[in-house]
Amino acid sequence: MRDIIHFSGIGGVGMSALAQIAAMEGRGVSGSDRDFDRGRSLEIKAALEKLGVKIFPQDGSGVNAATSELALSTAIEDSNPEVVRAKELGLPVSHRSELLAAHVDGADTIVVAGTSGKSTTSAMLFAALEEGGLGPSIITGGALTALKERGLIGNAFRGKGGVLVVEGDESDGTIKRYHPGTGLLLNITKDHKDLEELEKIFLEFAGNCSRTLVNADDPAAARLLPASPRFGRDAGGWQLEELRLEPFLSRFKINGVEFELPVPGLYNVENALAACAAAALYGVKPAVTARALKGFRGVERRFALVGEKHGVKVVDDFAHNPAKVSAVLKALRGAGGGRVLAVYQPHGFSPTRHLKNELIESFSTGLADGDILIMPEIYYAGGTASKDISSNDIVVAVAAAGREARFFGNRAGIPGVIAALARPGDIIGVLGARDATLSAFARQILEALP
Numbered sequence: 001m002r003d004i005i006h007f008s009g010i011g012g013v014g015m016s017a018l019a020q021i022a023a024m025e026g027r028g029v030s031g032s033d034r035d036f037d038r039g040r041s042l043e044i045k046a047a048l049e050k051l052g053v054k055i056f057p058q059d060g061s062g063v064n065a066a067t068s069e070l071a072l073s074t075a076i077e078d079s080n081p082e083v084v085r086a087k088e089l090g091l092p093v094s095h096r097s098e099l100l101a102a103h104v105d106g107a108d109t110i111v112v113a114g115t116s117g118k119s120t121t122s123a124m125l126f127a128a129l130e131e132g133g134l135g136p137s138i139i140t141g142g143a144l145t146a147l148k149e150r151g152l153i154g155n156a157f158r159g160k161g162g163v164l165v166v167e168g169d170e171s172d173g174t175i176k177r178y179h180p181g182t183g184l185l186l187n188i189t190k191d192h193k194d195l196e197e198l199e200k201i202f203l204e205f206a207g208n209c210s211r212t213l214v215n216a217d218d219p220a221a222a223r224l225l226p227a228s229p230r231f232g233r234d235a236g237g238w239q240l241e242e243l244r245l246e247p248f249l250s251r252f253k254i255n256g257v258e259f260e261l262p263v264p265g266l267y268n269v270e271n272a273l274a275a276c277a278a279a280a281l282y283g284v285k286p287a288v289t290a291r292a293l294k295g296f297r298g299v300e301r302r303f304a305l306v307g308e309k310h311g312v313k314v315v316d317d318f319a320h321n322p323a324k325v326s327a328v329l330k331a332l333r334g335a336g337g338g339r340v341l342a343v344y345q346p347h348g349f350s351p352t353r354h355l356k357n358e359l360i361e362s363f364s365t366g367l368a369d370g371d372i373l374i375m376p377e378i379y380y381a382g383g384t385a386s387k388d389i390s391s392n393d394i395v396v397a398v399a400a401a402g403r404e405a406r407f408f409g410n411r412a413g414i415p416g417v418i419a420a421l422a423r424p425g426d427i428i429g430v431l432g433a434r435d436a437t438l439s440a441f442a443r444q445i446l447e448a449l450p
Contacts, residue, residue, distance in 0.1 A: 114186030135161030265331030311424030338425025
């Protein structure tokens with residue numbers, strides 16, 4: 001009897017989330033991943049196996065007489081042995097986006113959308129709904145520390161209730177396939193795509209939602225959907241006041257309710273307000289959300305304190321687009337007290353080319369006198385990308401704007417240089433996306449400090 005769904009590329013963020021949900025729902029699940037075959041990402045493999053997922057080599061053996069369906073990630077080619085075998089057996093083949101859309105459409109779903117803050121807001125909203133007793137589920141791109149502490153990968157959970165929180169991805173346009181009960185639009189800034197194209201995507205997405213809650217404090221989002229219900233620092237019946245930003249802590253009131261959030265930065269306060277407003281649509285009062293967020297455990301690589309040595313802190317963060325970089329630079333200054341040493345690794349040649357001018361502006365205005373920008377070469381994930389741009393192009397422009405900036409063709413030299421530069425009170429931020437080794441690199445920098 002065919003009753004097992006096989007995930008090809010199961011180690012990826014999107015695929016592992018869907019595989020976990022399927023396993024938690026009691027379905028038979030198997031999978032394969034080239035990283036597993038190469039001895040990488042073994043902690044993800046172990047977490048999947050703990051849920052009962054059977055892992056095969058990616059050689060076609062995992063697609064067999066027991067397989068009912070093959071699920072593919074975008075990275076899987078038609079020539080892959082598992083695709084070939086599925087076609088031989090006449091099995092249905094589904095793409096990750098199709099499976100996710102089916103989950104969204106089959107539940108009372110809240111899709112968190114926007115170009116910044118989606119992972120953290122999704123995690124905060126999930127925490128609020130759990131505290132409110134709704135037994136929510138979640139599918140997201142960033143690993144929740146609270147879920148990792150339960151022995152999971154952290155990017156998915158199947159709760160007992162009917163509400164599902166999903167982080168919506170606009171980068172490939174698949175968010176337009178979703179038809180959720182609630183859309184939560186945080187912001188719109190230039191990222192993977194230009195503003196005009198992003199606005200079209202989010203407008204179509206909002207048209208597919210039963211209701212869309214919009215951030216009134218983001219000009220582009222508010223302008224795009226002027227008639228939608230909204231939230232903001234002083235909008236839609238919400239009032240944010242008595243804001244006090246402290247190192248690695250934020251205190252404030254929402255509608256008179258005191259919040260103590262164990263993460264820094266105004267952008268995280270705004271994420272909390274968004275989560276509070278969305279949770280309220282499901283009957284969760286601000287006091288309950290405040291209680292949930294006081295114990296918020298955060299999201300992997302979102303302003304994560306790697307450690308401190310002799311008065312120098314090292315923070316690991318996923319920031320990669322201009323808006324995120326600007327927000328994190330501001331938070332680093334508030335959490336440090338001394339200079340900011342920003343290590344930024346761009347996450348691909350095409351994105352860097354697309355965002356070059358905005359990144360130069362973010363660093364030129366976000367760094368202060370005495371701060372230092374340190375950039376290794378652009379991360380290359382493979383493929384046919386045109387390498388006609390370098391990190392050094394950004395470094396030269398930021399230096400021309402009057403900020404200290406240094407380029408390193410070989411990333412291995414950075415920890416030693418930072419060790420020589422750093423002094424008590426400094427805070428080092430390691431920023432960038434896509435490269436799974438960046439967290440380990442941040443630890444190397446900490447270890448290199450004298």
